[in-house]
Amino acid sequence: VLTLDDFDLKGKTVFLRVDMNCPIDPDTMEISGTKRIEEAIETLKSLEEAKVVVASHQGRVGNKDYTGMDNHAKVLEKLMGKKIKYVEDVIGIAAQNEIKNLKNGEILLLDNLRLCAEENYEFTQQEAANTIMVSRLSKLFDLCVLDSFPSAHRSHPSIVGFPYVLPACAGRIVEREVRNLDEIMTVAKAPHVIVLGGSKVPDRLEAIKLLIQNGRADHVLLTGLIGNVFMRAQGRIRYPLGIKREDEVVSKAHALIGEYPDVFSTPVDIAIDKDGDRVEMDVRELEVGDKIYDLGPKTVEHYSKLIAGAGTVFISGPAGFFEKENFSFGTKGLLTSVANSMATTIVSGGHLTSALKKYGLAEQIDHISTAGGALVLYLTGERLPMIKALEEAATKYRSNS
Ligand code: 3PG
Numbered sequence: 001v002l003t004l005d006d007f008d009l010k011g012k013t014v015f016l017r018v019d020m021n022c023p024i025d026p027d028t029m030e031i032s033g034t035k036r037i038e039e040a041i042e043t044l045k046s047l048e049e050a051k052v053v054v055a056s057h058q059g060r061v062g063n064k065d066y067t068g069m070d071n072h073a074k075v076l077e078k079l080m081g082k083k084i085k086y087v088e089d090v091i092g093i094a095a096q097n098e099i100k101n102l103k104n105g106e107i108l109l110l111d112n113l114r115l116c117a118e119e120n121y122e123f124t125q126q127e128a129a130n131t132i133m134v135s136r137l138s139k140l141f142d143l144c145v146l147d148s149f150p151s152a153h154r155s156h157p158s159i160v161g162f163p164y165v166l167p168a169c170a171g172r173i174v175e176r177e178v179r180n181l182d183e184i185m186t187v188a189k190a191p192h193v194i195v196l197g198g199s200k201v202p203d204r205l206e207a208i209k210l211l212i213q214n215g216r217a218d219h220v221l222l223t224g225l226i227g228n229v230f231m232r233a234q235g236r237i238r239y240p241l242g243i244k245r246e247d248e249v250v251s252k253a254h255a256l257i258g259e260y261p262d263v264f265s266t267p268v269d270i271a272i273d274k275d276g277d278r279v280e281m282d283v284r285e286l287e288v289g290d291k292i293y294d295l296g297p298k299t300v301e302h303y304s305k306l307i308a309g310a311g312t313v314f315i316s317g318p319a320g321f322f323e324k325e326n327f328s329f330g331t332k333g334l335l336t337s338v339a340n341s342m343a344t345t346i347v348s349g350g351h352l353t354s355a356l357k358k359y360g361l362a363e364q365i366d367h368i369s370t371a372g373g374a375l376v377l378y379l380t381g382e383r384l385p386m387i388k389a390l391e392e393a394a395t396k397y398r399s400n401s
Pocket residue numbers: 019021059060150151154200371372373374
């Protein structure tokens with residue numbers, strides 16, 4: 001793929017797709033982890049002689065973390081130490097005028113891309129190029145820079161539409177991720193141990209199936225909400241979890257366990273929150289309303305043994321509410337086992353990236369990425385839509401120049 005070094009950027013108007021999708025505190029609606037905003041800085045610095053329009057999504061429509069980007073603009077301004085223009089608009093006249101009036105060196109942040117209905121759907125590249133978003137805005141840009149590796153698995157207009165009609169290249173994060181991951185995957189060896197937590201259950205279920213089918217998951221160790229879904233499917237949690245699309249996801253988990261009986265490990269003991277205190281128990285003792293906040297010691301010990309015997313370990317999603325000290329046992333324990341293992345190690349997602357830093361373990365990991373779902377899908381061997389769009393844009397650009 002092409003990179004920023006392949007273009008003369010001075011005076012160009014650039015569409016920069018980043019992923020500033022951050023954790024949001026549901027009580028205050030403030031950004032509670034700014035790692036992904038910090039990551040955008042490197043590419044912005046490479047673009048300091050251009051007119052840059054930064055665009056990102058935040059949350060999913062209908063979810064609690066779905067917000068406008070005004071706080072992101074404030075955080076970015078503080079981190080960059082320079083004025084960041086912000087417009088509460090994505091494709092309308094207000095946004096278009098702001099883009100046209102940009103001067104060299106200025107940065108404009110658009111509002112949440114998912115305010116535009118089209119950005120909530122998956123398209124072919126050609127369809128994405130024909131959306132109103134891409135046809136209206138692409139006229140205003142000279143170059144499209146894709147740097148949102150955490151959303152590389154989405155074929156949304158901002159990700160696959162702009163590179164279809166504009167010269168396009170990878171930003172610094174995408175450039176580094178692709179280079180490092182390609183190197184790592186050539187040395188990765190079995191047994192492949194996948195430690196999966198996280199809350200995007202339907203996405204995780206799809207990825208698990210592909211990982212197993214493509215020989216990338218010999219053991220799948222489950223934590224977090226996806227772990228609860230499998231425990232429910234095994235009948236070890238005896239009450240409904242009360243989550244979205246529960247019947248569908250539980251029956252998919254059930255089918256996976258039936259198809260691959262030796263692959264999955266689920267927690268045997270957990271810790272719940274009782275009025276702020278940690279109470280450990282066997283999973284079968286759980287009752288309706290119990291807040292599962294962490295793994296118990298037997299589970300951490302069992303998972304750590306499997307991690308120690310791995311050739312490659314991939315871990316994504318925290319094992320508990322690690323931000324609270326008395327529920328950090330599982331996350332800290334598993335990350336320590338990953339850091340100490342002789343395997344090739346990959347740590348994925350914003351939460352675990354912060355946790356690694358907090359526990360001083362980052363140096364011992366081979367690859368760390370704030371990407372979650374995109375990275376899981378990359379590991380399955382699937383060609384991610386963003387990478388495919390960048391490769392095709394590079395071929396087109398080279399044959400035209
Ligand atoms: C992520 O956090 O995984 C990316 O920002 C993609 O978000 P999405 O799953 O809502 O598309």
